[in-house]
Structures are given as structure tokens and as C-alpha cells.
Amino acid sequence: MTAVLAQCPATLPLARACQALGLNRRTIYVRQKRADHDAAPRCSRKQSVQPRALSAQEQATVLGTLHRAPYRDQPPTEVYQRLLEQEQYLCAVSTRPRLLRGVGENGDRRHQRPAQHHAVPRLFAKAPHDVWTWDMTKLPLSVGGCICPSLWSLICSAGSLSHGWSRSKRTAR
Numbered sequence: 001m002t003a004v005l006a007q008c009p010a011t012l013p014l015a016r017a018c019q020a021l022g023l024n025r026r027t028i029y030v031r032q033k034r035a036d037h038d039a040a041p042r043c044s045r046k047q048s049v050q051p052r053a054l055s056a057q058e059q060a061t062v063l064g065t066l067h068r069a070p071y072r073d074q075p076p077t078e079v080y081q082r083l084l085e086q087e088q089y090l091c092a093v094s095t096r097p098r099l100l101r102g103v104g105e106n107g108d109r110r111h112q113r114p115a116q117h118h119a120v121p122r123l124f125a126k127a128p129h130d131v132w133t134w135d136m137t138k139l140p141l142s143v144g145g146c147i148c149p150s151l152w153s154l155i156c157s158a159g160s161l162s163h164g165w166s167r168s169k170r171t172a173r
Contacts, residue, residue: 004021014028054091054095054099058090058091059099061090062090062091062095062096062099063099063100063103065079065083065090066079066096066099066100070082072109073109073110073111074109075109076093076096076097076100077093077096079096080093080096128156129156131156132154132155132156133155134152134153134154134155135152135153135155136150136151136152136153137150137151137153138150138151139151151166152166
């Protein structure tokens with residue numbers, strides 16, 4: 001882009017040339033200033049080495065500690081607290097999840113039971129009054145405090161009518 005701007009006629013204002021190329025004038029001025037002073041282009045912070053970053057040996061020590069038996073199932077913050085109780089400081093709390101994420105071990109560290117998939121119970125009746133079921137509903141009533149009485153109903157699957165009901169002040173334990 002700077003080569004195109006260098007070849008434009010002197011009568012063409014820089015603002016119009018930048019507008020035609022879709023550039024910001026400030027970008028052109030910064031590039032010209034850098035070229036005049038022979039300054040190296042800036043690097044992104046993500047690409048540069050951080051001065052306080054852990055060395056490879058320190059990272060291996062922290063990961064080794066997180067993989068040891070007493071800390072294997074603990075989250076990094078709890079490992080940090082336990083090590084401080086033993087008067088041992090390896091790195092900051094925020095560094096530990098970053099190191100675990102770097103080796104692909106982010107997420108929950110505990111062994112968990114997989115989700116159980118149970119079949120939904122179905123009630124089948126071959127004749128009227130074969131299958132009975134019940135339902136309990138909390139009634140939103142309050143008299144002098146928080147009282148939610150329950151309404152129990154007895155239902156036959158063959159019909160849509162309720163065959164019996166009962167109201168109780170509290171649920172039996």
C-alpha cells in the first residue's frame with residue numbers, strides 16, 4: 001500500500017488517496033516515521049517471550065506436582081492452598097490451569113460416574129381399572145405464614161376422572 005501511495009501524484013491529497021484505498025491516514029504516518037528511523041516493526045505480545053514466564057523445568061515441576069497422587073483429583077486452586085499450608089510455593093494460582101490447558105488436561109479432574117440412562121416407566125392397562133396411579137399437588141395457600149397444603153388425588157388410567165382425593169397440611173416424612 002505504501003508503494004501505491006508513493007506513486008500517487010503530488011496534487012492528490014493524502015486524505016483522498018487513503019479514502020480510496022480504505023486506509024487510515026495515521027497508519028501511513030506511522031509507517032513513514034518507522035521507515036525514516038529504521039525502527040523494527042512491533043511484535044505482538046502473544047508472540048513475544050514474557051520476561052516472568054516459567055522456564056520449561058519449572059513448568060515440568062508444577063505439572064509433576066499436579067499429577068502426584070495426593071493432588072491428582074484436586075482442582076488447581078485447592079492444590080495451591082494445600083501446598084501453601086506445607087510452605088511450598090511453585091507458581092501463581094492462575095498459572096496452573098493455563099499449564100494444564102497447554103497439555104490438554106483442562107476440565108474436571110475427578111473421576112466421575114457416567115450419566116445413567118433409565119427407561120421411562122410406562123403404565124399399560126388391558127382392562128378398565130387395571131392401573132391406578134396418584135398425584136400430589138402443592139396448593140399455593142398461605143394463612144398466617146408459609147403453609148402450602150398438599151392435595152392428593154387417586155386416578156384410574158382408564159378414565160379421566162379423579163376417583164378420590166385428600167388434603168393434608170404437611171407431607172409425612
